[in-house]
Amino acid sequence: MTCRRRTVALAGFALLLLGCGASSQDGAPAEDQARQAERDRMVADQLVARGVTDPGVLAAMRRVPRHRFVPGSYARFAYADGPLPIGHGQTISQPFIVAFMTEALALQGREKVLEIGTGSGYQAAVLAELASRVLTVDVVEPLAKQAAGLLAELGYANVTVRAGDGYRGWPEEAPFDAIIVTAATDHVPPPLLDQLAIGGRLILPLGGSFQTLTLYRRTGDGYERTELVPVRFVPLLREDRTHRNGRP
Numbered sequence: 397m398t399c400r401r402r403t404v405a406l407a408g409f410a411l412l413l414l415g416c417g418a419s420s421q422d423g424a425p426a427e428d429q430a431r432q433a434e435r436d437r438m439v440a441d442q443l444v445a446r447g448v449t450d451p452g453v454l455a456a457m458r459r460v461p462r463h464r465f466v467p468g469s470y471a472r473f474a475y476a477d478g479p480l481p482i483g484h485g486q487t488i489s490q491p492f493i494v495a496f497m498t499e500a501l502a503l504q505g506r507e508k509v510l511e512i513g514t515g516s517g518y519q520a521a522v523l524a525e526l527a528s529r530v531l532t533v534d535v536v537e538p539l540a541k542q543a544a545g546l547l548a549e550l551g552y553a554n555v556t557v558r559a560g561d562g563y564r565g566w567p568e569e570a571p572f573d574a575i576i577v578t579a580a581t582d583h584v585p586p587p588l589l590d591q592l593a594i595g596g597r598l599i600l601p602l603g604g605s606f607q608t609l610t611l612y613r614r615t616g617d618g619y620e621r622t623e624l625v626p627v628r629f630v631p632l633l634r635e636d637r638t639h640r641n642g643r644p
């Protein structure tokens with residue numbers, strides 16, 4: 397897709413060859429095919445091998461072009477088994493963690509999902525493949541803007557990005573069928589619990605410098621809580637970008 401767009405912009409046969417490389421027999425540019433092969437390998441070696449089974453999640457992880465969501469200098473590491481820096485002191489999570497958290501939300505296709513911590517927009521794109529609408533918030537405005545631009549360019553019309561403090565959730569759009577927090581906090585922001593629909597699921601890394609991915613499910617009369625796996629995320633920040641831990 398990158399190449400096709402670039403081709404339109406450059407509109408020259410020589411540049412087309414320079415920018416995209418040779419086309420393969422079925423017409424897909426060789427670079428796209430190479431990226432697809434990397435994604436297929438990532439899914440087999442990092443996700444299926446570690447127990448991710450949801451076919452929708454695996455298909456989404458095969459589809460979303462992760463290399464577009466990392467800075468150009470890291471594109472060749474985009475499908476490696478780890479997190480990567482995305483600027484502003486933030487990181488895009490390891491592919492396995494993205495898949496694991498997404499699978500835990502058990503999306504069926506009709507859900508309205510809230511993400512706190514847009515970052516690169518990658519997790520939002522994966523969610524957008526599996527849910528009806530995704531609303532995502534980041535406290536770092538340049539990250540929110542960049543992610544919004546990229547998601548629009550890639551055709552994710554069902555994602556809305558906002559700059560702001562996700563601790564408050566997105567009350568005007570509540571309730572949400574699923575909420576995912578991709579920054580660490582030592583307590584669940586109460587507004588997020590309030591904005592979860594009955595039957596809805598919320599997943600977040602809960603703890604101090606080391607955290608546990610924790611899943612909440614809202615029932616008719618409360619919340620069920622399940623601790624899943626140990627993780628390390630960057631911290632949830634206040635609007636002035638200081639550490640969020642400790643209640644406001």
Ligand code: SAH
Pocket residue numbers: 482486487488489512513514515516517518519520533534535536539560561562563578579630631632633634635640
């Ligand atoms: N989900 C992202 C990675 C998130 S990294 C991806 O797929 O790339 C954590 C993100 O949380 C960072 O971008 C950081 O700016 C954001 N963040 C930290 N505190 C926040 C807050 N209070 N509200 C919203 N976003 C916050």
